[in-house]
């Protein structure tokens with residue numbers, strides 16, 4: 001079967017590998033139909049993904065078809081279309097014991113810590129597959145990215161009367177916006193990139209857009225009728241932005257870091273106490289998020305077709321992936337086999 005391996009930073013190689021054969025009782029063999037390309041993939045390519053080991057087969061945003069099932073599999077049957085939950089948790093640690101598989105102490109993310117889906121077939125534990133008979137493979141490939149937003153909005157416990165600011169209008173910021181809107185809250189998005197902001201407004205992903213500059217606070221107050229936000233979700237992973245986000249909250253506000261950076265975070269304690277803030281991290285997503293997202297996409301309540309800005313074939317990945325990264329019109333790129 002065709003396989004694409006990232007040998008080392010900036011070096012892809014196509015090869016012919018053995019199609020997986022023997023399945024464990026709880027395993028499923030799936031055919032990969034569509035693959036979403038994510039920030040992690042670009043960072044891995046450029047050698048900027050911390051703790052990343054090479055060689056690695058990338059691909060963790062997958063729309064797949066069930067080809068064969070292990071002897072004890074009851075969750076899926078052959079021919080079914082599925083999204084893949086790529087977070088392989090141990091099921092035994094203290095986090096897993098408390099239903100926090102997304103924060104498992106031994107977490108292995110497919111396509112990041114273990115080999116992923118940039119190949120024709122892959123074996124997946126049955127309980128990591130989420131079936132939909134209605135969605136197409138492209139939609140299924142977007143479920144994982146959407147999960148990041150769904151989980152973050154769940155962490156923030158966004159209510160319809162919240163005033164919400166989403167910082168960062170890239171794919172993760174967009175996925176956060178989708179779920180804030182579903183909860184009926186007023187939401188504004190801030191970014192430095194005007195094209196990204198225009199995309200959010202044009203596709204009705206936010207009620208207002210704010211260009212990040214030295215007047216950001218004034219713009220926030222204007223958008224929310226003189227009030228500061230009750231929830232801020234920062235999807236930038238930029239330390240400068242994350243330090244600013246702390247200043248955007250009203251009393252009782254919740255700050256959720258969806259993006260992360262490799263460093264220490266500092267804040268002014270009196271300013272934190274005075275406003276009685278809550279600061280939260282949000283990591284990956286949980287199985288229930290996959291189920292809810294698929295249900296919302298099936299009813300049409302959630303539509304992300306407008307996200308797909310680029311479609312490339314599997315054969316084009318090695319050449320096109322580096323170029324896509326600097327493409328100004330990039331929102332989301334999807335890989336097809338055909």
Ligand SMILES: [Zn+2]
Nearest residue numbers: 038039040061
């Ligand atoms: Zn991703």
Ligand SMILES: [Zn+2]
Nearest residue numbers: 090093096104
């Ligand atoms: Zn665990």
